[in-house]
Amino acid sequence: MLVLFLLGLTVALIMIDSRRESANQSSSSASSPKPGSDQQLPQSVQHDISLFNPPQPSEKPSPIPALIEARQGAGTPTLPPISLFAETPSQAPQPKKFSSLFAPFGRLIPCELVITVDSSSIDTPIVGLVTEDVFHHGQLIIPAGTEVHGTAQLDHARDRIASNGRWTLVWQDGEELNVSGLALDHDIDPSTGTWNITDGSAGLRGQVIKSDNLADLKLYVAALLSGAAGAFTQTQTTAYGTYPLATLQNVPLMGAQSVLQDYAQQIEQAIDRDGFYVRVPAGTQFYLYVTQTLDKNDAKIGGSLVQTAQPAAEMPARTPTPAPTPSTTEATRSAFGPYPFYGTPPYRYP
Numbered sequence: 001m002l003v004l005f006l007l008g009l010t011v012a013l014i015m016i017d018s019r020r021e022s023a024n025q026s027s028s029s030a031s032s033p034k035p036g037s038d039q040q041l042p043q044s045v046q047h048d049i050s051l052f053n054p055p056q057p058s059e060k061p062s063p064i065p066a067l068i069e070a071r072q073g074a075g076t077p078t079l080p081p082i083s084l085f086a087e088t089p090s091q092a093p094q095p096k097k098f099s100s101l102f103a104p105f106g107r108l109i110p111c112e113l114v115i116t117v118d119s120s121s122i123d124t125p126i127v128g129l130v131t132e133d134v135f136h137h138g139q140l141i142i143p144a145g146t147e148v149h150g151t152a153q154l155d156h157a158r159d160r161i162a163s164n165g166r167w168t169l170v171w172q173d174g175e176e177l178n179v180s181g182l183a184l185d186h187d188i189d190p191s192t193g194t195w196n197i198t199d200g201s202a203g204l205r206g207q208v209i210k211s212d213n214l215a216d217l218k219l220y221v222a223a224l225l226s227g228a229a230g231a232f233t234q235t236q237t238t239a240y241g242t243y244p245l246a247t248l249q250n251v252p253l254m255g256a257q258s259v260l261q262d263y264a265q266q267i268e269q270a271i272d273r274d275g276f277y278v279r280v281p282a283g284t285q286f287y288l289y290v291t292q293t294l295d296k297n298d299a300k301i302g303g304s305l306v307q308t309a310q311p312a313a314e315m316p317a318r319t320p321t322p323a324p325t326p327s328t329t330e331a332t333r334s335a336f337g338p339y340p341f342y343g344t345p346p347y348r349y350p
Contacts (some may be wrong), residue, residue: 019249031289050065101296103136109288110186113280117152117204119161121279126163126183126204128286141296146171152181152204160203161278167288168304175304180292186285200287206280226260229253305343 065325111128127149134142147170155162164182171177185205187196198205233253234245244250 006076050089080281098293098295099297101139102135102139103134103290105291105293107134107290107294108184109134109142110291111148111288113204113282113284113286113288117161117206117280117281118277119152119154119206119279122152122154124261128288131285140159141168141294143171144246150288155203155278158276159208160207161279162203163279164202167290168349169299171299173301176301177292177294177296177299179290181288182291184287184289186287188285204280204284204286206278206284208276209279210276222260222264226257226264229257229260233257 030036109130110132112131114127114129115124117126127147130142130144130148133144149168150163150172151165153162153164165180167179167181169177169179182202183204185198185201185203187199187201187205188194189196221235230253232261233250234247235242236245243253
């Protein structure tokens with residue numbers, strides 16, 4: 001049986017091999033071209049194409065030359081050719097020329113308050129008078145008795161009123177001059193004539209005044225009663241915290257505690273806002289520190305109105321004013337020495 005199986009397998013293999021050879025021969029014969037059959041080869045086709053020549057526009061004479069000739073014949077003047085010029089650079093601003101009546105930067109002008117300045121009404125202006133003549137190179141720049149006007153400002157210091165920015169000097173003849181400067185304290189010991197350590201510090205030094213002397217006591221009593229009401233309130237402690245009990249005893253205590261807390265808060269806010277204020281009385285001495293160069297020729301009638309003031313060139317020229325020599329009856333003695341005033345405070349002028 002084994003021999004028969006091997007023989008059958010051999011015959012099957014021979015038959016399969018013969019069929020594979022016949023299939024290869026048929027595929028090779030199909031792929032090889034037959035003699036005389038048509039083969040598709042690339043061909044180039046060439047056609048005659050005529051070029052497109054668009055018609056050229058007919059040239060018409062421009063009417064501008066004819067129009068120009070017609071205008072020239074009619075006597076119309078011809079316009080000149082346009083010329084371009086480079087812009088000339090603007091000239092640098094010329095520095096200001098000061099007159100002989102000037103004082104350099106940083107002059108300390110001794111002044112004295114005419115009206116009381118209060119920080120509770122910060123809109124109150126600062127009005128003072130110059131107490132000493134200001135000279136420079138032997139020329140009188142600011143005479144004693146000249147008015148100074150400024151505006152008050154709040155200062156971080158508890159006992160000071162600040163003032164810096166714009167000041168206006170008003171001469172006795174009505175001329176005005178706007179300057180920039182700030183007010184400094186003038187602290188001098190009249191008995192020894194020496195300056196104290198705060199002399200020249202910024203701001204006007206005044207007196208600190210309490211608006212309500214019992215405000216602190218009221219705040220203390222309100223806070224004490226509010227704490228006592230909270231101590232007598234019945235509470236219950238749970239896992240979520242401590243809560244007041246809804247009993248008849250707790251109702252008035254809780255109401256009183258809430259009212260007292262609000263009252264204490266109102267008193268504290270009033271103390272912070274209006275509890276203290278600074279008052280600088282009239283007659284206080286101070287310095288006006290000028291942070292610019294003073295030129296007396298810039299002073300003019302209506303000088304505070306910068307836009308409507310007349311230019312300085314239209315004002316008449318001045319002659320240097322000699323230093324005044326006050327007599328005994330016309331002089332008023334102060335901590336700075338004698339200076340000319342007419343009468344006694346409030347300084348009345350003729």
